[in-house]
Amino acid sequence: MFNDIQANGAQVLASSLQGNSTLLSLRLSGNKIGRGGGLELASMLQENCALQELEVVDCDLDTSSIIALIIMLKKNKALCSVDISRPLLFSHQEEWAVHCSKMLAVNSSLMELHLGRMGMTDTGIEQLTEGLGRNHSLRYLDLCSNRVTRDGAFHLAMMLTQNRALEILDLSSNQIGDGGAGYLSKAITCPRSTLKESKGV
Template sequence: MWKTCLRGRNFTLKLPGNTRPRQVQRLGDDDVLALCKCLQNSECVTGLDLRYNSITDGGAEHLAELLQGRSSLRCLDLMFNDVQAAGARVLGNSSLLSLRLSGNKIGRGGGMEVAGMLQENSTLQELQLADCDLDTVSVMALISALRRNEALRSVDISRPLLFSHQEEWAVHCSAMLTVNSSLVELHLGKMGMTDTGMERLTEGLRRNRGLRYLDLRCNRVTRDGARHLASMLKQNRVLEIVDLSSNRIEDDGAAHLSEAISWPGCSLKELSVCRNSIAAEGLLSLAQAVKANTSLTHIYIWGNYLEEPVFRELISSGRLRQEQTDVTPYEVDGHVFLAEVFQSLRKHVYSTDCDGTDVPAKTDATL
């Protein structure tokens, strides 16, 4: 490693606890302390991947001390450990460019600590807080902080614990998107969003001029929500990728989206409507829209009521290659069947390189 450092290269050190085959136990707080001592004078390890270990607030404190020193660490991935509110507080006060805490149960307290940090932090560019047991209050605090934060480019707050049916968070998110022009990627999966929430959200998206990737997976959006989304897509000239998989827009919702895709100037490049109870009529309308739109290059449709003639229509124009969708035909005894291809939307459109350069999502160098 040190010979490589002399050549001026930076690395992400990857020590995930879910490596297969499993030969060693997962890292704990004492292991993190030893690791931090090794890294305190390192200039080449700029990223640290510690996912799926057993690190608690004590380990987070060791990492925070490392970050306060002369460490060159800029990207920290602690997804699915045992960090709670206290750990979130100490890690938030750092010069990190990327902080991934998804899967840690930081709860309301941790969410409020991070929201407070975002009020003043001007370095953090990527923040992942999915499945962190955030509640309505902490989610709204995080969204409100984004109204003034101009550094963040990518945010994931999917799967919070929201028990209110008023969808106040959607109102706050809409207001934030109206004024925030720096956010590029926003993940709002598993938020319990209904058509009413979608209507509120699209009000802000109509005036937004920065967001390129919108993740709305696994919500409760139906045809009316798809109509609001389609109306917004006719006016928004920035949004390029929409993930609407695992909702329930059906044929009518697919028709609304098809009209928006065919609209002159629609900027959409990638769309997922997997598992949306769409039948032949809706899928055919999407196929016609793909032919009309020269910018849309990827569409994912598996999990609907898909038939071979519909798929043939989708690719017949040559506009869509088979590697740009998630369905492929195969033949048995002269009969054509369809199979799922494990291709999907990119999980991220934005990634922060550990040397501080904005780059497309990519795989980091590994030690």
């Protein structure tokens, strides 16, 4: 973490990990591997069946590399924890959220997902909750430091009435306000809710 590894270094790492069966955790946060490095890691995840934790926070990943990593999670059955927070996303379309929703609907191994500082809006949350409502494995969802407001909190609250797995939801440093907190409080107190901790509410 926080070295001077760039795209070429990420390519070497990805190549060496394709056939690796012993390394369980890879933390590259703070290394500016960029789009090229992100795509190399996504390609590696097609072959690697051992890695359980991947952390690429503040690595200058762009939309295409984020989407590539998310798509690989539809097929990869080993990763339990992924942190792709603080990428470089300039598009306001939130295409990655659509892919993330589709991934969550079918993924059965991911238990922890960090999506902090993604610039996510209520629209992105609405898209994300469609997949979350069908997910049965995710226990910890980190959505801190995004642009979620009361409307986004409403979509999350509706999702919590369907989801039977999520235990921790981090919404710290968002703008859900009293109204959003009210929606989530009702969902949390629902007898069917499995949520044990909600940060930022």
